[in-house]
Amino acid sequence: MKNLKPILGLMLLAILIFTVTSCRDTKKEDDHEMDQDDMEMEHDDMEMNDSSMNSSDNMAMDQNKSESDAIVVNYLELKNALVADNTEAAASSGKKVVSAFKAFDVAKYSEEEQKELNDIIEDAIEHAEHIAESAMDHQREHFEILSKDMADLVAITGTSKKLYQAYCPMFNDGKGAIWLSEFKEIKNPYYGSKMLTCGTVQKEV
Template sequence: MKKSKSILGVMLLAIIAFTLTSCRDSKKEDDHEMDQDDMEMEHDNMEMNNSSMNSSDNMAIDQDKSATDIIIVNYLELKNALVADNTEEAKTFGAVLANLFAEFDKSAYSSEQNKELTDIIEDAKEHAEHIAENTIDHQREHFEILSKDVADLIAITGTSKKLFQAYCPMFNDGKGAIWLSEFKEIKNPYYGSKMLTCGTVQKEI
């Protein structure tokens, strides 16, 4: 009888030990699965954060492209006013451009690009202001340098617009001058009605 009780006691202890071991193993497996789930969630969160950061960067650059496109639209209006020998309209769009350059956001670009953009925008703003305050001969002189500034701006920021860079060989005492246009047909802003078709298309932008 004592022997039977002893055997039963040993079996009971074995069952308890087995149950405890199984519980510990099950807990370890659960903990391991939880660790894996946590790691996967953390990885997904990191990917989402990186994706959000990239989206923010792309959005900032897209916004800057839009800002450049708005500048181009008003630059073309200025150009067309000079083609039409319209001093007052040229003044209006010169003032609009001066404000647009003053508000241009350069923060999405690298430090080197930022420095270049600062020089371009400050120069362009100054010439736009002169166009807003002067008569047509002086407007055309400042338009020459403004056109170079806008071309340089586009080279850094890009644009969604199709443009043509045209060239007048006669302006500025025969030194020549470029301008940007929305079409291939030559309509010269430097001479207007005096020499409307003087010039050639250099390239498409």
Template sequence: MLTACGNDRSQQSAGQTEMNHDADEHEHEGTASTTMSNASMDGPIRKSDKAAAILDSYLAIKNALASDNSAEAATSGEAMVKAFASFDRASLDAKRQSDYDEIVEDAREHAEHIGENSGKIDHQREHFDLLSKDMMELVSVVGSDRTLYLDHCPMYNDNKGADWLSVSERIENPYYGSKMLTCGSMKNEIVPQ
């Protein structure tokens, strides 16, 4: 699998150059998702449909980026912002409300950036990386109504790698789209209980 990913290094390097931004532009203080521990995704996840609309929007962004469709990613980013606004946080206990609020503040900002940047797919992908970390945390707090797969691209972000959530065992890489659609591997299956 990694050999197939490595065959496109020249394309990866050229694309990566365009993604570098001024570090201050994307520095976010107090984010709940600066690090994603696999431990939170390795334990049991509650079966819950509370965040189904948020998850649907996230998955639509993922699919759009995997298809190199920046306009659809933007539309889905806008839908995600609306899904956050209509989420019934009162249905959560006090601890989960607090955790949710911390995660959503950052996640909403990334969804907004994706929604506002149609035509700038590399920029959308940068925010999708951060949004994915937030979504992993959100699923660990709120639960999921479906089985999810935690997938990993080893080459994104100057070979530091990046993760994403999917509903399919088939790898469809949102960070490189058609350049390296099948680059990556499944790290974990998340089955709500």
């Protein structure tokens, strides 16, 4: 009877260990709350209006463009949040990118384009979702693939926004990464303030 106590103690300990160590989702929510003094993002909304839209005679085309524009606008917002090293803003823009992609209607495109677009959308949504719930370095990793998806999307749908495709040779272990920007001037979303002006403009989209 005397050794009952240690045995019971051991059992308790065993139960505890099981509960604690069992593989629980250890989401490291080290949301570095970078209180970046509210990013001075120069939203160049003006540019959107004056871009003498090549007066298309096709109404459907115009509509398509404005739909992809919703994606583009949210993507750019996300990009600017990453430039400003702001995890929280990037996460909430990520969510907006997800809903913009979900709202995108591919019906007006040819069958072949639809297939390509659906592939892009599926992939992009996944990465934008991850951006919505990750820490900064992961957000940037997913942003890289998302940017590739964006470039391919815009290549099919076109956009009424004037965009530049920029290139950062360092990211991804020196394999390089692209992003889309509304500015010709380089503001690097992959490294933010660490290497703000690193990169080159590859082309106008």
